[in-house]
Amino acid sequence: MWASEEEAQPLLGPAPAGWAASRLYRRRWLILAVFSLLGFMQGLLWNSWGPIQNSAKQALGFSTLDITLLVLWGPIGFLPCFIFMWLMDKKGLRLSVVLTALLMMTGALLRCIPIDNQTVKKWLIHTGQLLNGFAGPVVINAPPFLSTTWFPPDQRATATAIATLFNYFGAACAFLVGPMIVPAPNGTIPLLTASNHHSDFIKDRIQTLLYAEFGATAFLLAVVTVYFPSQPPLPPSIAAASQRLNYRNSICRLLCNFRFLMIALAFAMPLGILAGWSGVLDVILTPLKVDAGWIGFWSTIGGCVVGILIARFADFFRGVLKLILLLLFSGATLSSAWVALTCYKGVTHLPVTPATLYTSCILVGVFITSSIPFFFELLVETVYPVPEGITCGFVTFLSNVFMGLLLMFLAFYHTDFSWLNWCLTASCLFSLLLILLFKESYDRLYLDVLVSV
Numbered sequence: 001m002w003a004s005e006e007e008a009q010p011l012l013g014p015a016p017a018g019w020a021a022s023r024l025y026r027r028r029w030l031i032l033a034v035f036s037l038l039g040f041m042q043g044l045l046w047n048s049w050g051p052i053q054n055s056a057k058q059a060l061g062f063s064t065l066d067i068t069l070l071v072l073w074g075p076i077g078f079l080p081c082f083i084f085m086w087l088m089d090k091k092g093l094r095l096s097v098v099l100t101a102l103l104m105m106t107g108a109l110l111r112c113i114p115i116d117n118q119t120v121k122k123w124l125i126h127t128g129q130l131l132n133g134f135a136g137p138v139v140i141n142a143p144p145f146l147s148t149t150w151f152p153p154d155q156r157a158t159a160t161a162i163a164t165l166f167n168y169f170g171a172a173c174a175f176l177v178g179p180m181i182v183p184a185p186n187g188t189i190p191l192l193t194a195s196n197h198h199s200d201f202i203k204d205r206i207q208t209l210l211y212a213e214f215g216a217t218a219f220l221l222a223v224v225t226v227y228f229p230s231q232p233p234l235p236p237s238i239a240a241a242s243q244r245l246n247y248r249n250s251i252c253r254l255l256c257n258f259r260f261l262m263i264a265l266a267f268a269m270p271l272g273i274l275a276g277w278s279g280v281l282d283v284i285l286t287p288l289k290v291d292a293g294w295i296g297f298w299s300t301i302g303g304c305v306v307g308i309l310i311a312r313f314a315d316f317f318r319g320v321l322k323l324i325l326l327l328l329f330s331g332a333t334l335s336s337a338w339v340a341l342t343c344y345k346g347v348t349h350l351p352v353t354p355a356t357l358y359t360s361c362i363l364v365g366v367f368i369t370s371s372i373p374f375f376f377e378l379l380v381e382t383v384y385p386v387p388e389g390i391t392c393g394f395v396t397f398l399s400n401v402f403m404g405l406l407l408m409f410l411a412f413y414h415t416d417f418s419w420l421n422w423c424l425t426a427s428c429l430f431s432l433l434l435i436l437l438f439k440e441s442y443d444r445l446y447l448d449v450l451v452s453v
Contacts, residue, residue: 024232027232028150028151028232028236031146031150031228031229032146032147032150032151032159032162032163034220034223034224034227034228035097035139035142035143035146035163035228036162036163036166037166037220038097038100038101038104038139038220038224039139039140039143039163039164039166039167039170040166040167040169040170040173041104041170041213041216041217041220042100042104042132042135042136042139042167042170043139043166043167043168043169043170043171043172043173043174044170044171044173044174044177044213045104045107045108045129045132045213045217046071046073046074046129046132046133046136046171046174047071047170047171047172047174047175048070048174048178048209048210048213049062049067049070049071049129050067050070050071050174051174051175051178051179051293052178052179052182052206052209053067054184054185055182055183055184055185055202055205055206056206057185058185058199058202059199059200059202059203059206060118060121060122060125060203060206061118061122062122066122066126068407069126070125070126070129071407072404072407072408073126073129073130073132073133074129074132074133074136074400075133075275075400075401075403075404075407076130076133076404077130077131077132077133077134077135077136077137078133078136078137078396078397078400080134080137081136081137081141081393081396081397081400082393082397084096084137084138084141084389084393085137085141085247085389085390085393085394086247087099088138088141088142088145088387088389088390088393089244089246089247089250089387089389089390090247092230092231093142093145093146093149093228093230093231094224094228094229094230095230096138096142096389097138097142097224097228098221098224098225098228099138100135100138100139101135101217101220101221101224101225102221103131103132103134103135104131104132104135104217104220104221105214105217105218105220105221106128106131107127107128107129107130107131107132107135107217108128108132108210108213108214108216108217108218109128109214109218110124110125110127110128110131111124111125111128111129111210111213111214112207112210112211112213112214114207137393137396137397139167140164140167140392140396141389141392141393141396142163142388142389142392143159143160143163143164143373143376143392144156144160144376144377144380144388144389144391144392145387145388145389145392146159146160146163147159147160147163148237148239148240148380148388148444149230149231149232149235149236149240150231150232150236151236152236152237153237153239153318153445153448153449154315154316154318155315156315156377157311157312157314157315157318157373157374157377158308158311158312158314158315160311160373160376160377161307161308161310161311161373162308162311164307164372164373164376165303165304165307165308165369165370165372165373166304168300168303168304168369168372169300169301169304171300172296172297172300172301172304175293175294175296175297176297177209178209181205181208181209181212182202182205182206182209183201183202183205185198185202237448238447238448239384239444239445239447239448242385242447243385244385244386244387245385245386245387247390250386250387250390250391251390251394253383253386254383254386254390254391254394257382257383259382259438259439259441260379260382260383260391262434262437262438263375263378263379263382263434263435263438264379264394264395264398265398265431265434266325266329266375266430266431266434266435266438267371267372267375267379267395267398267399267431268395268396268398268399268401268402269402269427269430269431270329270332270368270424270427270428270430270431271368271372271399271402271403272399272400272401272402272403272405272406273402273403273406273420273423273424273427274364274365274368274424275403275406275407276403276406276407276410276420277420277421277423277424278296278365280410280420281295281296281361284343284418284420284421294358295357295358295361295362295365296365298358298362298365299361299362299363299364299365299366299369300365300369302362302365302366302369302370303365303366303367303368303369303370304369304370306366306370307369307370307371307372307373307374310324310370310374311373311374314374314377318442318445318449319442319445321374321377321378321381321440322378322435322438322440324371324374325371325374325375325378325435326432326435326436328367328368328370328371328374329367329368329371329428329431329432329435330432331363331367332363332364332367332368332371332428332431332432333425333428333429333432335360335363335364335367336364336421336424336425336428337425338356338360338363339357339360339361339364339421339424339425340421340422340424340425342356342357342360343418343421344418344421364424368428375395376388376391376392376395378440379391379392379395380392380444381440381441381442381443381444381445382440382441382443384443384444384447385443385444
């Protein structure tokens with residue numbers, strides 16, 4: 001960063017006023033918007049194939065294993081996340097973001113190369129999805145780093161929430177964008193009656209979708225290459241100006257900090273299990289005749305909206321991150337237990353209606369998804385002066401390990417998924433207990449608020 005804590009105060013300099021302050025304000029929110037759009041597109045590309053899997057199976061010859069792999073490339077792409085953590089720590093935000101945009105654009109380009117050989121086409125698409133997965137560590141881990149670098153303390157939680165949750169918002173919007181452009185195999189297409197013509201039409205629409213996504217990623221690459229500075233002319237706070245631990249010392253500090261490991265486990269376990277549970281929710285709810293796709297969409301959208309609104313509250317009343325997480329995971333535990341008891345019809349007699357299932361399942365996603373930025377902020381506060389990118393990279397890697405292991409297990413064991421409802425409930429309850437026992441501290445906030453005064 002810029003300097004040590006002793007040198008930080010002089011480097012802050014006089015606060016900009018008038019036109020300069022207004023220009024800096026617009027600049028930081030513009031940079032946040034560009035980064036959020038990058039995260040949005042990464043999530044959209046990652047979830048491109050799930051909503052149109054039936055169309056892809058008919059037009060491109062994809063199998064169920066192909067669709068599963070296309071989803072798995074996301075968590076697999078997190079395997080080299082420690083390299084990206086080192087890159088953010090050593091080279092700053094700009095190079096990491098430009099490289100991320102380049103990976104996304106290259107992946108999108110490989111997916112849309114027009115080629116008739118279906119086998120080669122399939123491998124190009126898989127390679128493109130893997131490259132997009134490699135872009136995940138930066139768009140998911142960098143938001144707290146971005147908010148600390150560019151935003152004052154009274155706007156950090158909001159900036160972290162927006163930059164973090166837009167990635168999930170993009171994944172949710174894929175449920176709308178894909179089916180809007182690509183028709184389902186059993187859809188009625190005017191003036192087309194032959195099945196091979198129908199398949200050709202679907203293939204053309206899939207190609208149109210891939211071209212559009214490539215164009216969006218190419219535009220974002222141009223934007224971040226031309227204009228995405230690593231840091232503002234002057235740091236917005238003392239914490240932003242202070243020197244951080246180096247990469248090796250940071251990893252050692254994280255592994256030796258019991259409080260950090262507690263809250264990291266509370267973050268990673270329910271989030272990883274939620275991903276696996278969401279992946280087979282359609283199978284769980286099939287006997288109950290409920291559309292799991294719309295549940296996933298609305299739970300993610302609701303989580304994004306709720307997370308951003310609560311983040312604005314957290315900026316006004318700082319030092320309440322533990323309280324917010326306790327409330328959110330109390331709701332997550334109760335709503336996941338509601339889902340488990342509703343589906344466990346043999347013993348309980350709870351009403352099983354589409355309304356109750358939609359409400360309970362959506363609430364699970366809303367409570368857990370909206371908690372992500374607050375976990376990030378609490379983790380950063382707990383281990384300060386460890387760099388934000390390294391802290392968040394460690395916990396998201398752990399979350400993807402849980403998700404990847406669970407998805408691989410489900411790929412081989414797919415006879416009964418009802419136990420996942422109880423597994424999700426237990427993970428939420430376990431996280432709630434860890435948060436309750438966690439002793440919070442706000443070292444970064446203390447430096448910004450008290451030392452600056």
